[in-house]
Amino acid sequence: GIQVEQSPPDLILQEGANSTLRCNFSDSVNNLQWFHQNPWGQLINLFYIPSGTKQNGRLSATTVATERYSLLYISSSQTTDSGVYFCAPIHTGNQFYFGTGTSLTVIP
């Protein structure tokens, strides 16, 4: 199956700082989603982004499918942003595979 790598694996930020999370994938994809998993395990869909750029408040995402990567930008980070961020490309069919995740800790 498709290989998905995310970087960095761990990230600690001071509240208010900005960050960029990266997702590289090994094959062409039909679609891609970014998720936030909170400390209680709940997965929250952030973006459904096969290509281009989308923004939602302090978060934005860019996918460059031809170069096989996607980026998630977090601006003015808050403690509630803490958790694990996963990207999940859809390679074939309608199933997708999660990346390795970036564990984010925002400290006050």
Add this chain to the structure above:
Amino acid sequence: GAVVSQHPSWVICKSGTSVKIECRSLDFQATTMFWYRQFPKQSLMLMATSNEGSKATYEQGVEKDKFLINHASLTLSTLTVTSAHPEDSSFYICSLDLNYGYTFGSGTRLTVV
């Protein structure tokens, strides 16, 4: 958006017993649901694709006789962990394909003692 209800949120069972986890779509008719497993500090791994009215499709390495999946209606899929052992302790999550994206249940934390 569509709401997915997963039950129970957590369960502790004795080794050798079976546990059933339910995933309900409250306002969306889901012909396809997905079951994932997540071990501590690891990513989510797709276990199987649940298809309404037909057999589930299992990922390589997932024992279909151990993880029984039933998708008898458009709003309910169940995962039964049979003869559970401590190594089956994990976080199990279901998801729905909404055609414009995916939504997830709140997960079930299974502990086998």
